[in-house]
Amino acid sequence: MTRTSPDIRVAVSTVIFTLRPAAGGAALSLPLVRRTRDPFEGRWALPGGWLDPDEGLDAAAARTLAETTGLAPNYLEQLYAFGDVDRSPSRVVSIIYWALLRHDLVDQQRAAHAAAGTAPENVQWFDADSLPELAFDHNAIVDYALWRLRNKVGYSRIAHGLLPDEFTLADLREVYESILSRKLDPANFRRQVEATGTLIPTDRFRTGSHRPARLYRYDGAVELAARGPISTPDSTNRNEER
Amino acid sequence: MTRTSPDIRVAVSTVIFTLRPAAGGAALSLPLVRRTRDPFEGRWALPGGWLDPDEGLDAAAARTLAETTGLAPNYLEQLYAFGDVDRSPSRVVSIIYWALLRHDLVDQQRAAHAAAGTAPENVQWFDADSLPELAFDHNAIVDYALWRLRNKVGYSRIAHGLLPDEFTLADLREVYESILSRKLDPANFRRQVEATGTLIPTDRFRTGSHRPARLYRYDGAVELAARGPISTPDSTNRNEER
Numbered sequence: 001m002t003r004t005s006p007d008i009r010v011a012v013s014t015v016i017f018t019l020r021p022a023a024g025g026a027a028l029s030l031p032l033v034r035r036t037r038d039p040f041e042g043r044w045a046l047p048g049g050w051l052d053p054d055e056g057l058d059a060a061a062a063r064t065l066a067e068t069t070g071l072a073p074n075y076l077e078q079l080y081a082f083g084d085v086d087r088s089p090s091r092v093v094s095i096i097y098w099a100l101l102r103h104d105l106v107d108q109q110r111a112a113h114a115a116a117g118t119a120p121e122n123v124q125w126f127d128a129d130s131l132p133e134l135a136f137d138h139n140a141i142v143d144y145a146l147w148r149l150r151n152k153v154g155y156s157r158i159a160h161g162l163l164p165d166e167f168t169l170a171d172l173r174e175v176y177e178s179i180l181s182r183k184l185d186p187a188n189f190r191r192q193v194e195a196t197g198t199l200i201p202t203d204r205f206r207t208g209s210h211r212p213a214r215l216y217r218y219d220g221a222v223e224l225a226a227r228g229p230i231s232t233p234d235s236t237n238r239n240e241e242r
Numbered sequence: 243m244t245r246t247s248p249d250i251r252v253a254v255s256t257v258i259f260t261l262r263p264a265a266g267g268a269a270l271s272l273p274l275v276r277r278t279r280d281p282f283e284g285r286w287a288l289p290g291g292w293l294d295p296d297e298g299l300d301a302a303a304a305r306t307l308a309e310t311t312g313l314a315p316n317y318l319e320q321l322y323a324f325g326d327v328d329r330s331p332s333r334v335v336s337i338i339y340w341a342l343l344r345h346d347l348v349d350q351q352r353a354a355h356a357a358a359g360t361a362p363e364n365v366q367w368f369d370a371d372s373l374p375e376l377a378f379d380h381n382a383i384v385d386y387a388l389w390r391l392r393n394k395v396g397y398s399r400i401a402h403g404l405l406p407d408e409f410t411l412a413d414l415r416e417v418y419e420s421i422l423s424r425k426l427d428p429a430n431f432r433r434q435v436e437a438t439g440t441l442i443p444t445d446r447f448r449t450g451s452h453r454p455a456r457l458y459r460y461d462g463a464v465e466l467a468a469r470g471p472i473s474t475p476d477s478t479n480r481n482e483e484r
Contacts, residue, residue, distance in 0.1 A: 008295055010325075010335055051250060051325070053327075053333050055327065056326050057326075057335070078323060080320060083252075083293070083337065093299070093335075
């Protein structure tokens, strides 16, 4: 049967979070791209694009993210396939990924693009808790990604995806507080985190206006997040490569 | 651009588990459909079909499952989108669902189809731990579904999807033992399960060759499995409707 266009198209988009330093605690933040054509011209949308017939899903997520925002995440995982019939004027099934990028790497990558003259256009960072009305069902998609992140932080070392290689317990607690949107008791937090056995104290301290705070790192042998039998060789998980 | 066929097609398949009563403990079991055409003619495959342009993903999973096996699950959830470039001779992205069906309902549905003369063809049940080589990447898909089930049983009441409304603690323990493929200490299990606060003791007992065992039911207010902000009105979750 001859068709002038496919009945169902497949898109791939990514919700990529970083923790933006802010007064009074860090803020979960994500880049969005302003659409330059209908449908939803002028609205902000998740970075993404059409799946290429010769490309896997993970690769498509990484490629479309890089092409639209210039970013390469340190953690990337498939989230969910959104396929309601009327989420888009034509029928589109979107395979959604979520990702994490350490803020120091965000700065590094932005600086590299600025120096090379390859800074992406139409991209702006938004705090996750103050998004405008996005294109398509992208508000609902971000909600789901936030929910997944909040759940995952409770039983995995996913917080590592938002931290530098070495960090203080206060840094780690701030990540949890930002994700969970609530303050945590420092003593309880320290106890619980030390009980997980995933933190390795280093000999280094951060000095500054407060008393020196010990720097920790994650035990590299512990997986960032249990992935099960899915092996995704083209996922960018730099933290896991150590 | 005129195309004679879409570059990328979208399929939906379901891994549906039941717990088959067996000597020495129950066995996780799933129905497969024998393919009657290439690719992989003659091989067993997961029940599924092509996504219809006018149909949502959850509805497609339920429909293709019903059309090929005659079954209606009591729990249905999206698992993962499998989209490696060479998983199929032509490019197919498969949105995979996993499901649970209580064994008493399996028997009920099979009997209803037999009476109506609508028993499905080419369908056979297999134990999850002794599958033949399946079509496409369906062995890897079943592995991932098993992994998800095993993980989920540890932190949710997903076991309820495999049990009748009222059950003994031994019944519940047997579900966990079958899913986890190991024996559990009955006293420890009782303690842990009672600590979850999700079980309600009834006034009824099961009598038989052993001393009477109290029947329990799940607290209906507790969700079968945390779904987050994704509301899927066409998912069949009879247990959640109570």
